[in-house]
Amino acid sequence: MKDILGxxxxxxxxxxxxxxxxxxxxxxxxxxxxxxxxxxxxxDMPDIEWLALNECRGDILDIGAGAGGHVLLLQERGFDATALEISDLASAVMKARGVNKVITADIFEYQEQQYDTLLLLMNGIGLTGTLLKLKTFLQHAKQLLKPGGQLLFDSSDIAYLYEGKLPENGPYYGEIQYQYQYNQQKSDWFPWLYIDEQTLTGIASEMGYDMEVLLEDEFKQYLVRLTLK
Structure with a gap:
């Protein structure tokens, strides 16, 4: 897949x-x-990101770290923060910007270390793509969490896109196909997940997590903390 975003x-x-x-x-x-x-x-960060950064604790892994803005702020606050990013080009930018620890890897394959906080912002949990892959991720995350550790991420309910007519058949309505386009180049289509609170509550419980909603705004975007039961 072409690294269009990177x-x-x-x-x-x-x-x-x-x-x-x-x-x-x-x-x-x-x-x-x-x-x-x-x-x-x-x-310039929205309230959800501010709150998530303020709720971080201990050793932190920022998953899908992009250009490293969140990790740089956490570093400034004295945290041991690591950026994980699948894009080689984005990883190179983070290193150039001064991010101390950058790992270029696929989160589903990474298992080198454990952390107190796993952070996925800007709807970073979307990288799981589907409800089934979200369960796979939550199972994998158990290997990456220290005892008492937490997952912090935001998502949103996109039912509004369907104007009250949610599809009755087919995949979950928050499983969306996207494609990046930049400088006459296109990426492959890829799945991205938006999940409503009720569905997430059920999946989190099924996978052995307690879920706490830390913030919800008027656009049905919300921030959650998951901790192992």
Whole structure:
């Protein structure tokens, strides 16, 4: 799969001629993704991200760390924070920006160390793609958590996209297919997951976790903490 997002992040950081990053989807017109969002400073982060960073504790693994904005803030606060990112280009940008610990790996294959906090922001849990793969991830996360450890992530209920007519058959309505488009290049289509609170509560319990909703906004975006029962 072409590393379209990593290329966009790399070009932005090194001030190469910029192109627009687009996200194609299955439900409507293409949406522009502003690359500068991956380089947000603390003052520009939404409340959900602020709260998540304030709830971090101990050794932290930021999964799908992008351009490293969250890890840099955690480093400044004195935390032992590690960035995990599947993109070689995004990983190179994080190292250039001063992230001390960068691991380039697929989270489903990573099992080198345990952490007090596993962090997935900007709907990072979406990387699981489907409800089934979310269960696989939550099982895998048990190997990565120290005793008493926590998972912190945000997601949202996207039922509004269907204007009250949720599909009765087929996959779960929050399992979306996306494609990145940048500088006349397109990625393969890939699955991305948005999960409503009720569905997540059931899956978390099934997989042996307690779930606490830390914040929910008017757009049905929410932040949760999962801890092992």
């Amino acid at each position: 290329q966009a992040i790399h070009d932005y950081y090194y001030k190469k001629p910029e192109h627009q990053l687009w996200i194609n989807n299955q439900y409507g017109p293409s949406e522009e993704m502003p690359v500068e969002a991956y380089f947000r400073e603390e003052d």
